[in-house]
Amino acid sequence: xxxxxxxxxxxxxxxxxxxxxxxxxxxxxxxxxxxxxxxxxxxxxxxxxxxxxxxxxxxxxxxxxxxxxxxxxxxxxxxxxxxxxxxxxxxxxxxxxxxxxxxxxxxxxxxxxxxxxxxxxxxxxxxxxxxxxxxxxxxxxxxxxxxxxxxxxxxxxxxxxxxxxxxxxxxxxxxxxxxxxxxxxxxxxxxxxxxxxxxxxxxxxxxxxxxxxxxxxxxxxxxxxxxxxxxxxxxxxxxxxxxxxxxxxxxxxxxxxxxxxxxxxxxxxxxxxxxxxxx
Amino acid sequence: xxxxxxxxxxxxxxxxxxxxxxxxxxxxxxxxxxxxxxxxxxxxxxxxxxxxxxxxxxxxxxxxxxxxxxxxxxxxxxxxxxxxxxxxxxxxxxxxxxxxxxxxxxxxxxxxxxxxxxxxxxxxxxxxxxxxxxxxxxxxxxxxxxxxxxxxxxxxxxxxxxxxxxxxxxxxxxxxxxxxxxxxxxxxxxxxxxxxxxxxxxxxxxxxxxxxxxxxxxxxxxxxxxxxxxxxxxxxxxxxxxxxxxxxxxxxxxxxxxxxxxxxxxxxxxxxxxxxxxx
Numbered sequence: 001x002x003x004x005x006x007x008x009x010x011x012x013x014x015x016x017x018x019x020x021x022x023x024x025x026x027x028x029x030x031x032x033x034x035x036x037x038x039x040x041x042x043x044x045x046x047x048x049x050x051x052x053x054x055x056x057x058x059x060x061x062x063x064x065x066x067x068x069x070x071x072x073x074x075x076x077x078x079x080x081x082x083x084x085x086x087x088x089x090x091x092x093x094x095x096x097x098x099x100x101x102x103x104x105x106x107x108x109x110x111x112x113x114x115x116x117x118x119x120x121x122x123x124x125x126x127x128x129x130x131x132x133x134x135x136x137x138x139x140x141x142x143x144x145x146x147x148x149x150x151x152x153x154x155x156x157x158x159x160x161x162x163x164x165x166x167x168x169x170x171x172x173x174x175x176x177x178x179x180x181x182x183x184x185x186x187x188x189x190x191x192x193x194x195x196x197x198x199x200x201x202x203x204x205x206x207x208x209x210x211x212x213x214x215x216x217x218x219x220x221x222x223x224x225x226x227x228x229x230x231x232x233x234x235x236x237x238x239x240x241x242x243x244x245x246x247x248x249x250x251x252x253x254x255x256x257x258x259x260x261x262x263x264x265x266x267x268x269x270x271x272x273x274x275x276x277x278x279x
Numbered sequence: 280x281x282x283x284x285x286x287x288x289x290x291x292x293x294x295x296x297x298x299x300x301x302x303x304x305x306x307x308x309x310x311x312x313x314x315x316x317x318x319x320x321x322x323x324x325x326x327x328x329x330x331x332x333x334x335x336x337x338x339x340x341x342x343x344x345x346x347x348x349x350x351x352x353x354x355x356x357x358x359x360x361x362x363x364x365x366x367x368x369x370x371x372x373x374x375x376x377x378x379x380x381x382x383x384x385x386x387x388x389x390x391x392x393x394x395x396x397x398x399x400x401x402x403x404x405x406x407x408x409x410x411x412x413x414x415x416x417x418x419x420x421x422x423x424x425x426x427x428x429x430x431x432x433x434x435x436x437x438x439x440x441x442x443x444x445x446x447x448x449x450x451x452x453x454x455x456x457x458x459x460x461x462x463x464x465x466x467x468x469x470x471x472x473x474x475x476x477x478x479x480x481x482x483x484x485x486x487x488x489x490x491x492x493x494x495x496x497x498x499x500x501x502x503x504x505x506x507x508x509x510x511x512x513x514x515x516x517x518x519x520x521x522x523x524x525x526x527x528x529x530x531x532x533x534x535x536x537x538x539x540x541x542x543x544x545x546x547x548x549x550x551x552x553x554x555x556x557x558x
Contacts, residue, residue: 106410127406131385131446157471165457167410174465178444181469183476186453190460192436197462 003253010150011263014271015059021274022060032277033062034092035084039072042098044232049096055266061273074103078111085113092118092273106167115279118272120172130175136272141172143264144205144226147255153203153224156181161198163187163214164207169228173205194218206241216246224253228261282532289429290542293550294338300553301339311556312341313371314363318351321377323511328375334545340552353382357390364392371397371552385446394558397551399451409454415551420451422543423484423505426534432482432503435460440477442466442493443486448507452484485520495525503532507540
């Protein structure tokens with residue numbers, strides 16, 4: 001029997017907390033506000049930004065989408081992030097991807113005030129996180145940990161294997177797991193014998209963005225599997241990085257896609273915006 | 280037969296490069312200068328600082344040791360680091376450990392200008408390193424990679440196991456290995472069945488500061504072992520984290536202590552000071 005590690009209940013709980021805090025902040029004269037900077041015409045990005053804006057507004061957080069257009073220069077994007085960082089009415093700032101071809105995400109994100117960096121995009125946030133100092137983690141990485149905690153999965157001494165080494169998920173998730181005393185392995189496209197490595201995981205985090213990359217041969221029977229992938233399908237649906245059909249029934253626990261990491265990520269983005277507005 | 284991965288030849292080569300560059304910089308009116316901030320009466324720290332100062336001066340880099348005394352407050356240390364960061368005659372800054380009990384290393388090191396942070400102590404340097412942006416790595420972590428490269432050890436696809444998760448060695452070494460496409464595992468005091476994990480390493484980096492922690496049962500026969508430990512012995516000598524007696528003859532290659540990572544670390548500190556002076 002594979003336990004379904006749903007994120008819905010957890011996300012709903014976080015959203016309720018956020019809504020209460022947002023109302024309190026507004027009453028105290030600090031209505032919380034999130035700004036999302038966009039420089040792309042990408043369809044799935046637009047869909048994601050709309051879903052964040054909707055979720056924010058439902059909980060009482062105002063959301064400004066600043067669309068600079070797909071031809072925005074790096075300097076223009078940097079200037080906008082700096083202006084939002086200075087704006088006292090803005091508490092959280094997200095830099096949406098993809099970016100124009102000549103822009104480097106980490107480089108631009110360095111212009112986000114770390115105190116407003118609610119999606120942990122500034123390299124300083126990653127460094128502070130890695131060094132064990134207070135910092136906002138990328139919401140997706142934070143969601144991985146929140147889900148594991150919500151479902152009572154022990155991490156100290158466990159072997160956590162993270163597949164994927166992105167700056168926004170794989171690396172920060174690895175640091176968060178390390179902070180919780182897991183032994184952490186980071187795998188990626190160059191890893192030899194991936195299945196052998198992932199089979200040694202007590203906790204397996206799949207975060208590569210390749211549908212079905214993790215299948216039955218990649219998992220141990222007592223493993224807890226967190227599927228971070230949200231790969232759009234031609235029919236408009238989403239599938240994860242885990243082949244749920246072959247893994248389900250075999251492992252101890254698995255997050256669904258959709259309904260696992262996704263809703264928790266959005267809820268934590270809002271939660272981190274509240275934290276930023278409070279400080 | 281275990282190959283001895285000496286650091287002496289590599290360190291001498293780097294020092295020669297540094298000396299040539301230092302002479303050039305001095306002739307051009309920019310004599311390179313390193314500043315070491317000390318706030319401890321610790322004996323082995325004093326010994327280490329003297330050895331850095333000697334090495335610097337031998338290569339033509341001036342070295343100022345700024346001793347604030349073991350009662351220095353965090354604010355006093357922070358102010359000194361900020362002043363040195365502003366001083367155009369200073370190109371590299373090192374914050375020596377240990378620090379007074381109420382001081383947090385990473386927190387103070389945030390006051391070192393990243394452009395002068397030649398021992399990669401500022402969390403921003405760690406974040407930039409982790410994110411793949413240009414940054415100074417802690418010299419010890421950089422020395423691990425330099426030694427592996429000098430001896431032609433392939434890293435892409437190799438399984439690198441780092442024992443130790445410090446901000447100054449374990450974590451940055453893990454990121455450097457990951458950047459080179461190794462599959463990376465980080466172990467620590469809470470790791471269960473350490474020997475089983477380390478035996479799966481193609482490249483094993485021991486960086487915990489516990490004499491003899493890595494013994495024969497911890498290593499595979501074809502492993503390359505980098506011993507970062509420099510543990511002082513009652514007789515005044517140094518031993519590593521690896522029990523060389525039991526490991527030597529068993530593994531493919533092993534760094535000696537002393538004479539392995541240590542001299543390369545010092546040479547790279549000076550090399551990074553030259554890079555800082557040039558930019």
